[in-house]
Amino acid sequence: MSDKPNYKETVFLPKTDFPMKAGLPQKEPLILAKWEEEDVYGQLRKARAGREKFILHDGPPYANGDIHIGHALNKTIKDMVVRTQSLLGKDVPYVPGWDCHGLPIEWKIEEQYRKKKRDKNDVPAKEFRAECRDYAAKWVKVQTEQFKRLGNIGDYDRPYLTMRPEAEAQIVAELFKFAETGQLYRGAKPVMWSPVEQTALADAEVEYEDLADSPQIDVAFEIVESKLSELVGAHAVVWTTTPWTIPVNQALAYGPEVDYVLAEGSQGEKWLVAESLFDAFQARIGSERSLTKGMRFKGTELAGTVARHPMHHLGGFYARPRPLLAGHFVTTDSGTGIVHMAPDHGEDDFELCKANGIDPVFAVMGDGRYRDDWPWLGGDDERRRSVINKPFNAPDGPICSDLREAGALLSASADYAHSYPHSWRSKAKVIYRCTPQWFIAIDRPLHHLDPKSLAEERWEEEGGEPNDNGGVDDFPTLREIAMDEIDRVRFVPEKGRRRIQAMVEGRPDWLISRQRAWGVPIALFVEKKTGELLVDPEVNARITAAIREEGVDAWDEARAAEFLGAGRDPDDYEMVRDILDVWFDSGSTHAFVLESGDWSEQRWPADLYLEGSDQHRGWFQSSLLESCGTRGRAPYEAVLTHGFTMDARGKKMSKSLGNTVNPLKVMETSGADIIRLWALSVDFTEDHRIGDEILKGVSDQYRKLRNNFRYMLGALDGFREDECVAPADMPELERYMLHQLSTLDHKLRRAVDDFDFNSYVRMLTDFANEELSAFFFDIRKDCLYCDAPGGLKRRSYRTLLDMLFHAMVRWLAPVLVFTTEEVWGTRYPDGGSVHLLEWPEIGDHRDEALAARWEKLIALREQVNEAIEPLRAEKKIRSSLQAEVTVDSREDPTLLEELFITSTVHPGTQLSVTPTDHAKCGRCWRHLPEVKEDGDLCARCEEVLK
Structure with a gap:
């Protein structure tokens, strides 16, 4: 045993009670409770009062279920924005919010009804809405605690909810602005429709799924009239993947510039198809029908040609002639080059038929079945199943069976692969269906906005001059204003600008109506005689006041006379029963959060909107359109977009695949700080x-x-x-x-x-x-x-x-x-709390010359460490303190010994490392020439101990 003194107690080792083990799942709730007790958020608001503001407007999550990893990512990034801007000394009041209306919540209540064998239609609407409201309120409360558990700071005691009466009233008031300025109209157009949910859907509510077993059929329409006599008696062939639309066919479309040919069969049959699709058509109808190419001609020569429906023998609707119309959308990518037109069920179909005086017939009902009085497939329950479902829409279903019996079905199979739209929520297939809906016009001039001030503002920003064609007198459209604002707003990352530009540039009018119960009503009156929308600011003010007082239940037929006021008979007016698209709700949140007196610390416009990249077609866009249509500019200065969270292999998360990561479980086992750091x-x-x-x-x-x-x-x-x-x-x-x-x-x-x-x-x-x-x-x-x-x-x-x-x-x-x-x-x-502090005052101590010198020294240190490592591996030394280094450097050896953490450093011509022979200081453990034997003290340690 050594008789040398033990100097351990003389060394100034670090001393702290801060544990190495984090124990976050246990500590974090205690810290949260302390923040609540001390009102740290309130303290922060007082500390930053009067400072420069930064407003992040929260995009509302849906009040429907526990949070998932996407929520955790989104809210953490938002919290990071709030906290970093606050750290910079700014006043950053954050008001969290929730979307509370709409189909997902209504669907959940209906599911509960179905389990109890109850019918939603048997329940008074007010009672049903109350259940939806309670459901949303429950999940707002649950998600609030979950977001707070993530460490998110904000005004969680006063969140904004789209179902609060004040919010509902403001949403209706925003709708009235569109009505009063002539941007709102009702029109019958084909829209995405969910037969399962029985409502129209916006683009943002539709997702696409690849299918490999869709039907595809070729159907022959007999030509009965044509300028080309050779065509009379021949059949125009249409190819479709939606057999269920044949019962509402009203016309055929051809491509004016397409080259067509008469395909002639061995029995004298003649079928009209695009020449470039002849071989594909032959393959579908089978080799037993050997075809040859007959007469050729351009599509323009088909003008004036008329065919008849395969089911013309049914009379009535089916006895009408089916004209062949020039359609510039017709391509030869697939099919036959002739497209059957059902204006009820296609956008191109609707526009082409409308231009030629052909109106929709509204044969398919909201649940996807044909009307009872429809001459083909109506009235028979067995044949009235939802049109898109099997077996109704299959090659062996009733439509194809009837066409086959009529001799018009040339081919039918169920092997077509393509992408088909589905409801984002129910996952059920959707259809295009023509119904009366409410729209906001995108390309109608906005006369309520001063074009001169808008144009001059743009000229000033761009440094240009008024255009020569009198642009200052041209009223802008909603699309034009939105596109200008997209150019002006900052997008992070920049690719977000291109994404939303493409969407707004090509989008149709904004469909804002839904045929459901849980939502903000389209609180409008329409005069029955004229079909004209009643636009009266006094009526609108009474409606808004009632909804602000009582919520959406105030929109009740029993109060029609009250709303209309003296001089108007309620029997003369239709009270619109549709509700607003939830995207209109959330697109209006800037109005009742940033401009409302409920949160006086907010201001309009917001500095930042922040959501996932799917919101370029959702909240970013609905907010942009709503604000541009009512205020002439975007409600935000910048848009920050995040991507989606995939599993470890880069696959989309799915409960069915079992590859989801539950943030609540991660917090239980590892802590919220781990989620945040990720x-x-x-x-x-x-x-x-x-x-x-x-x-x-x-x-x-x-x-x-x-x-x-x-x-x-x-x-x-x-x-x-x-x-x-x-x-x-x-x-x-x-x-x-x-x-x-x-x-x-x-x-x-x-x-x-x-x-x-x-x-x-x-x-x-x-x-x-x-x-x-x-x-x-x-x-x-x-x-x-x-x-x-x-x-x-x-x-x-x-x-x-x-x-x-x-x-x-x-x-x-x-x-x-x-x-x-x-x-x-x-x-x-x-x-106090660390979160009340501001950005550290470091000062500017940058010294590039000093940095360049030390970068060289650090590079030399790395070379020395590499040279030492073999000796350590060979166990010739245990630590760098046992190494002596020779190095080609004129630096002070004492500095280099500190830098290398070695025994001694000698100048030389090349780098070498050897084990030292020097004894080790008993206190600092350095091996130095001055230490005579192990355990003695070096000069420094002797001086310190004196």
């Missing part, structure tokens, strides 16, 4: 991944950051202000680290401005791991442990550690909201 570490502007291994990597990253804080807390034990050293008096290494800190400060500010949180987190973690733990802390641990407390080097190090602590705890506070609160409270138990 969400802000990925490049969320693109689609990104999550999985067990990915989260394990995030946890490792978290542990390193936590240990970084633990080291700083321990190293700063007992630190006092009178220890501080001015930057100019610090050693060179500290001044180099100040340069690094200043450089990082500038980069982080830029990342916040760019909403580049992936880079923000990466820069912080890299700085903590590489610049601090692996470099600065590693080099200075000897100084911290063994130098005299009053020594300049040790005081300089602790001064800089204090700066680093204050910077890192603030910078990471928006990311690791719970951990940084724990860190701050450990050092300052009475220091």
Whole structure:
């Protein structure tokens, strides 16, 4: 046993109560409770009162079920925006909100009814809506707690809800603005319709699924009249993947520039098809019908040709002639080059037939069945199943059977592969169905907006002059204003601009009506005699006031006379029963949140809207159109878009596949800070991944950051202000680290401005791991442990550690909201919340010349470490302190010994490393020439111990 003294108690080791083990699932709820008790959000509002504002308007999640990983990502990014802008000293009031109306909630209540064998139609509408309201309120409460558990800060005691009477009244008031300015109209057009949910759907409510077993049929229409006598008696062949639309066919369309041919069969049959599709047609009808090409002609020669429906023998509707019409949309990509027209069930069909005086017949009802009085397939329950379902729409179903019996079915199979629209919510197939609906016109001139002021504002921004064609007198359309605003608004990433541009540029009029019960009513009166919409500001004011007082239940037929006022007979007016598309609800939230007195700290327009990339066709667009149509500009200055979360293999998450990641379970096992660190570490502007291994990597990253804080807390034990050293008096290494800190400060500010949180987190973690733990802390641990407390080097190090602590705890506070609160409270138990602090004042200590010198020294250090490693691997030494280094450098050997953490450094012509023969100091463990034998003290340690 050695008789040397044990100097362990004389070393100044870091001392802290901050635990290495995080225990986040247990600690985070306690911290949350403390925030609630101390009203940290309220404190923050008071602390930032009067400062520059930054408004992030929350896009409303749907009040329907527990949150999923997409919610966690979205809300974490929003919280990061709020906290980083607040950290910069701005006043950032955040009002969370929820979408509460619409089909998903109504569908859930109907599901409950079906389980109880109840029919929704037997329940009074007011009672049904009350159940929907209660359901939404329940999930708002649940999701509120889940979002707060994620560490999100905001006015969760006063969220905005689209089902609040005040909100419903404002939504109706926004609708009236469109009505009063002539942008609103009712028209019969084919719209996406869900037979299962029995309502029209917006584009954003439709998704597409690849099908491989769709039907495809070729049907012959006998030509009975034509300028080309050779065509009379021949058959025009149409090809379709929707056999169910044949019963409502009213015309055929040909391509004017398409080359056609008469395909002649061996029995004298003649079929009209596009020449380029002749072979494909032959293949479908079978080789037993050997065809030859007969007469050829251009599509233009088909003008005036008339055919008859295969079921003409039924009379009535089917006895009418079916004209062949020129359709520029007809292509020869597939089919026969002749398209059958059903204006009830196709946009091109509707427009072409309308232009030729052919109107829809509304044969298909809301549940997808033909009307009882329809001459073909109506009245027989067995044959009236929903038109798109099997077996009705199959090659062996009643439609094809009847066509086959009539000799008009040339081919039928169920092997066609294509993409088919489905309802986003029910996952059921949808159809195009023509029904009377309410629309907002996109291309109608907006006479209520001053074109002069709008144009001059654009000219001023663009630095141009008025156009020569009198543009100042041209009233803009909603589409034109929206496109101009898309050009002006900032999009992050930039590709979002192109995405929404394409959508707005090509979109149809905005379909805003739905045929459901749970939603904001289209609270309008239509005069029965004329079909004219009643536009009366006084009537509208009475309706709005009633809804503000009582909610949507106020729109009741019993109150029609009250709303209409004296001088109008309620019997003369139709009270519209449709409800508004929920996208109109959410598109109006800027009006009742940013402009409303309920949240006086808000302001219009918002600085930022932030949602997933699907919202270019959803909330971003509905908000843009609503605001441009009523206010002449977008309700936001910038739009930030995130991608979607995939599983670890890059596949879309699905409960059926079992590859989902539940954020609630992750918080239970690992903590919310792990979810937050993941969400802000990925490049969320693109689609990104999550999985067990990915989260394990995030946890490792978290542990390193936590240990970084633990080291700083321990190293700063007992630190006092009178220890501080001015930057100019610090050693060179500290001044180099100040340069690094200043450089990082500038980069982080830029990342916040760019909403580049992936880079923000990466820069912080890299700085903590590489610049601090692996470099600065590693080099200075000897100084911290063994130098005299009053020594300049040790005081300089602790001064800089204090700066680093204050910077890192603030910078990471928006990311690791719970951990940084724990860190701050450990050092300052009475220091309040870390989230009340502002951006650290680093100052500009950048010194590029010093940085260039130290970059060379660091490169040399890396070379030395590589040279030492073989000796360590061969167990010739256990640590770098046992190594002697020869290096080609004129630097002070003492500086290099600190930098390399080695015994001694000798100047030489090439790099070499050998084990040292010097004895080890019993206190600092360095091997030095002055130490005579192991366990003795070096000169520094002797001086310190005196």
